[in-house]
Structures are given as structure tokens and as C-alpha cells.
Amino acid sequence: MNQKASHLLPKIFIFDLDNTLSESKHPIDEEMASLLKDLMRKTKVAVISGVRFEKILAQLIKPLKDEQFFDRLYIFPSTGGAFFQYKKGKFGSKWEVVYERLLSVPYREKILSAFSTAIEQSGFVQPEKVYGSQFDVRENQITFAALGIDAPVDEKNLWDADFSKRKKLIKVLQKLLPDFCIVFSGSTSIDVTPKDVEKSFAINQIEKILGIEPSQMVFVGDGLMEGGNDYSVIKTGVKTVSVADPKDTKLFIRTVLNEV
Numbered sequence: 161m162n163q164k165a166s167h168l169l170p171k172i173f174i175f176d177l178d179n180t181l182s183e184s185k186h187p188i189d190e191e192m193a194s195l196l197k198d199l200m201r202k203t204k205v206a207v208i209s210g211v212r213f214e215k216i217l218a219q220l221i222k223p224l225k226d227e228q229f230f231d232r233l234y235i236f237p238s239t240g241g242a243f244f245q246y247k248k249g250k251f252g253s254k255w256e257v258v259y260e261r262l263l264s265v266p267y268r269e270k271i272l273s274a275f276s277t278a279i280e281q282s283g284f285v286q287p288e289k290v291y292g293s294q295f296d297v298r299e300n301q302i303t304f305a306a307l308g309i310d311a312p313v314d315e316k317n318l319w320d321a322d323f324s325k326r327k328k329l330i331k332v333l334q335k336l337l338p339d340f341c342i343v344f345s346g347s348t349s350i351d352v353t354p355k356d357v358e359k360s361f362a363i364n365q366i367e368k369i370l371g372i373e374p375s376q377m378v379f380v381g382d383g384l385m386e387g388g389n390d391y392s393v394i395k396t397g398v399k400t401v402s403v404a405d406p407k408d409t410k411l412f413i414r415t416v417l418n419e420v
């Protein structure tokens with residue numbers, strides 16, 4: 161890396177996971193793993209995703225394989241509701257929780273009942289075939305996956321490409337749940353989190369915990385459009401790169417690696 165180019169490199173690249181690093185709910189492929197490792201040879205990498213840690217472990221960390229990179233990798237599951245860091249301890253290194261914000265049980269019940277009401281009132285038409293459960297209920301986030309959490313990618317990509325089906329639901333949900341953050345996620349899902357937990361919250365935590373200024377961060381995601389689950393990042397003032405899919409992200413990483 162020459163000196164001039166290293167000046168262009170941010171202190172951290174922050175990536176969304178689904179449809180940015182990997183196909184929705186799928187592991188990253190080998191090519192992406194190798195590009196991310198090349199990037200981590202130069203700078204830090206964080207991943208902020210709506211899914212919980214176990215899913216990120218399967219979708220991102222396991223396919224990366226090499227532990228030697230993990231101390232440069234920062235994991236924010238549940239849309240920034242939690243932060244995991246790889247820490248060296250007496251008995252070896254492991255992923256540890258730095259913080260975690262939870263949704264209380266009555267809140268979780270309130271959100272689920274709002275979904276039933278919204279499905280009834282919004283004119284939303286339930287899909288003919290649903291693959292597995294439509295709800296992923298976690299301690300810090302509830303996700304409604306319209307086609308079910310096990311739906312095949314091809315079918316998901318076709319189902320609501322213009323967001324119109326989910327928009328109907330979100331309109332009603334926003335009235336019923338004014339204290340929650342409700343966003344599109346992936347190609348068929350809606351995520352509900354406490355209002356102050358959105359991706360911008362994770363950006364603020366990166367600044368606070370890792371001591372990196374927003375001007376030294378670059379965020380890459382497929383959901384930066386208004387209403388998208390990466391949109392909240394824009395208000396933090398970090399540089400953003402909008403991508404269409406993992407192919408697009410690979411192109412971006414390659415460009416960065418060629419420049420530094």
C-alpha cells in the first residue's frame with residue numbers, strides 16, 4: 161500500500177449482511193470470504209445485520225474460517241441491538257457480548273398482535289405457500305418473513321420487488337406501534353425493533369466503543385433507500401455506498417483493493 165493510497169482507506173468498512181455480503185439468509189461464498197480477508201489485511205471491518213449472532217456465525221464467520229482475522233472483525237447482530245467482539249481470554253479466544261439490548265415479553269406480544277391486526281386491516285394478501293414460520297421472535301427484534309423463514313431465494317426475490325406488498329402492512333403497523341422502528345429487510349421481511357435500535361445506533365457505538373470518527377467510516381449496504389433497513393445510517397454522516405447485491409459489493413471491494 162503506498163502512502164497516498166493508505167490515506168484514502170477508511171479506518172473501518174461497515175457492511176450490511178443480507179443481499180450485500182450474502183444472498184438473503186445464505187452463507188457468503190468463497191469469493192466474498194477471500195475478498196473480505198484481503199480487506200481485513202488493510203483495515204477493520206464491521207457487519208451490522210438484522211439477524212441474530214448465531215445466524216451471523218453461520219452466514220459470515222464460519223465461511224471466513226481464519227481466526228487470525230477475527231480481531232479485526234466487529235459484529236453487530238439484531239440491527240445494532242447487540243455487539244460481539246472476538247476477545248483473547250485465559251483459555252483461548254472467543255466471541256463475547258459487549259452489549260445487548262432486549263425487548264421485554266409484553267413488548268414482543270404487543271408487536272405480534274399488531275402484525276395480526278395489520279394483516280387483517282391492510283388488505284395484505286397472505287402468500288399461497290409459506291415456507292416455515294412467518295415470524296422470527298427474538299429477545300431484541302421481531303422479524304416478519306412473509307414467505308416464511310425457509311423460503312427459497314428465487315421466490316423471495318420475485319415476491320415483493322417493488323416493496324408494494326410490505327408498504328401496505330408497514331403503513332398500518334406504524335400507527336399501531338409508534339414507539340418502534342419498522343423497516344423493510346431482505347426481500348420479503350419486515351423488522352421491528354425498539355425505536356432507538358436501528359443501524360445508526362450501531363454506527364454511534366462504533367464511534368463510542370472503538371473510538372473511530374464517522375468521517376473515517378464507510379458503510380456499504382443494499383437498503384439505503386428511504387424506508388430501507390440501512391437508511392438510518394445516512395443521518396450519522398458516514399460515507400455510504402449503495403449496492404444492488406453481493407456481486408456489486410465484490411466489485412466495490414475489488415476497486416478498493418486495487419486503489420490501496
Ligand SMILES: [Mg+2]
Pocket residue numbers: 176177178179180346381382383
Ligand atoms: Mg440488506
